[in-house]
Amino acid sequence: MNIFKRLYTIGKAEINSVLENFEDPIKLTENGISDMKNQLSESMEALAKLKALSIRKKNEIESEEQTAKDYYTKAILLVQKSDKGEIEVSEADRLAKEALKKQSIAQESVENLKKENEKLQDDCEKMQANINNLKSSISKWENELRTLEARVQVSEATKDINQKMTQIDSSSAVSMLEKLKEKVVQQEAMAEAYSDISKAGKSVDEEIDDLVKNIDGEAENALQKLKESLKKG
CATH class of the missing domain: 1.10.287 (Helix Hairpins)
Structure with missing residues (x-):
């Protein structure tokens, strides 16, 4: 010892x-x-x-x-x-x-x-x-x-x-997070803009066809409801 x-x-x-x-x-x-x-x-x-x-x-x-x-x-x-x-x-x-x-x-x-x-x-x-x-x-x-x-x-x-x-550096970390947030917002805005552009780019015939399809679909639904009501009557 x-x-x-x-x-x-x-x-x-x-x-x-x-x-x-x-x-x-x-x-x-x-x-x-x-x-x-x-x-x-x-x-x-x-x-x-x-x-x-x-x-x-x-x-x-x-x-x-x-x-x-x-x-x-x-x-x-x-x-x-x-x-x-x-x-x-x-x-x-x-x-x-x-x-x-x-x-x-x-x-x-x-x-x-x-x-x-x-x-x-x-x-x-x-x-x-x-x-x-x-x-x-x-x-x-x-x-x-x-x-x-x-x-x-x-x-x-x-x-x-x-x-x-x-x-x-806490200030640099906050700054980095703010930049990431801004980038996400920018990407979301760009996606919405491209969506509007794609809609605006349709021809008159394409717009008419879209409306006609919707009408045909509604008529088909109405016909099916009528047939069902007749069967019940």
Whole structure:
């Protein structure tokens, strides 16, 4: 977490200045997450070493406990042999005392090893807590990164749109629309004019034929109505 450590070492005013000058907040966040992941990896490795030491201490404790039991058993056997007359009393007592001394030393070693192992287990718990906090922080900042990326995309798109809007001359746009409207009106007027011209260009005979056709049509309709009335009557 070198980036964060560097930030914490400078004053608040300087932090604000630095933050204002960051050109790529996404890259900075990615670097921070990368630092935390590196520290997580180192912490996991350290935890594995601590647990390995703790396992070795447990094995040593069991071995020393067995040694203490063996020496105590040997001291008992020596006294028993002495009672049976198999060994001289003085010799049995001497050797039994030595066995009990070794049993005491082994038992003392057991107690020391237990204390060392308790310290190792305490260190393991603290390291595990740090690892859990790092995992939680990494998860949090990865979510923050996704949110930040989305916000940057939106802000860049908004900036681009606003920039383009500022480049548009509203007066020229209105002028262009007025010209288009005028062109449409002109086209409509031209179409109506051509229609009048086409009508004016008909000959007298064409006009007569048009009227006659209309009359014939009206007479035909009247005849059909008459026939229908006669059928009903």
